[in-house]
Amino acid sequence: MILETQGVSKFFGGLKAVNDVSLTIREGQIFGLIGPNGAGKTTFQNCIAGTFPPTQGSVRFKGRDITGYKAHRCCHQGMARTYQIVRSFPQMSVLENVMVGAVFGNHRKGETPEGKASEMLDYVEFPMAHDLQAQNLNTMQLKRLELARALASNCEFLLLDEVAAGLTPAELDDITALILRIRDSGVTILIVEHLMKLIMSVCDQIAVLNFGEKIADGTPAEITRDEGVAKAYLGADALLH
Template sequence: MTPAAPLVDARGLTKRYGTLTVLSGLDLRVEAGEALGIIGPNGAGKSTLLGLLSGSVRATSGRLEYRGDDITRRPAAWRARQGIATSFQIPRPFAGMTVMENMLVAASFAGGARGSTAQTRAIEALSRTGLDAQANVAAGSLRLLDRKRLEVARALAANPRLLLLDEIAGGLTEAEVPELVELVREVLAAGVTVVWIEHVVHALTAVATRMMCLTYGEVIAVGSPDEVMANPRVKSVYLGIDPEEDEDA
């Protein structure tokens, strides 16, 4: 029996802006149902990678497959309708609309649903993210944590198979981070695959089944969260720990 294709299979992905290479020949496989955490210093190419997956950034070279199909040149809107959704660090709701109206827009335009199907998806996403009681509240009046919940809920309303999370813990207090972690766990429990870029490492390690560290557009470590965080190059490049000093500690 032929093994099932990974949900995402990227080979040799490269992105250049003129003479600047942001990503260089990156290979990446993401299996359905896993949570891949991506770390790296600023400028490592993390957000560019997320853009290549979502379609908001066009690869200079390389190939990207999704569910076994080549989507390298497919635009972001097409990918959204095929189940690739993104939740951003800075929430971008329609501030003058209610939470429910925001959800219906996401279900209809990103998810391609109509009528009662769109309403059902919107209600289910609100329930899963704990926003039921705020359905009729203006999105612009929500506190930051709830705006981040709404950002994730809008992505879920599009009925995704793959959810790309871009530093969504940024700006939250330590007390709010566990609530966000539980939200991501709910997303995984719903059968959605997650690729999460994050600087709040303890949030990421609480959820990720696998991690990757990038620097200067190249992968320097891939493995379990414990393996990656213990990697000497990761400690040096990302955590600023001298491996020799760490051994002497």
């Protein structure tokens, strides 16, 4: 197991945004986390990656209890992420944005931040963009930038939050191929996504959240057959078929 959560909950006042969620993610998997809007998916990722500590429960990463670790410590342990609302440093160049990931991540011997950033921009197929200002990028370019920045940290575990939102069908194919390539390079992925086509085609395992609670956990085929999951999507069950 690379990641194991036990009874993770996050309460905002009286709101149980995440409620008693236990799951395990095996090394090398693409693990999907799905559920209706407001189900607690982003909040759950925030509890894992150190944006804030869970109210209750524990998080183990590579066998170590990292519950309550701040984001920079999670990063040093080997986690990286991209955000539902893409975050760049708008006044900086693309190369500089990606260098941030290299500088604050885990260096390997012989790597320079600039060299690593350049290598990762090639990897995400965004090679000619070094000098562009981040504020001038379109959605797909920003997604590539975020992925390159995350990977520049030499992460072993990557959290993606709605990385496919707002993309055209062709861009969706590109990002799908890229996600699979990242997995094949040895990085374990936790992906939050609304697009069932993407989730069903790339995930090894899927957990479903509804009102903060995990209502199902299984392979894509098992999730597709699950009645509780279909109900949670209130008629949107057609999406699952």
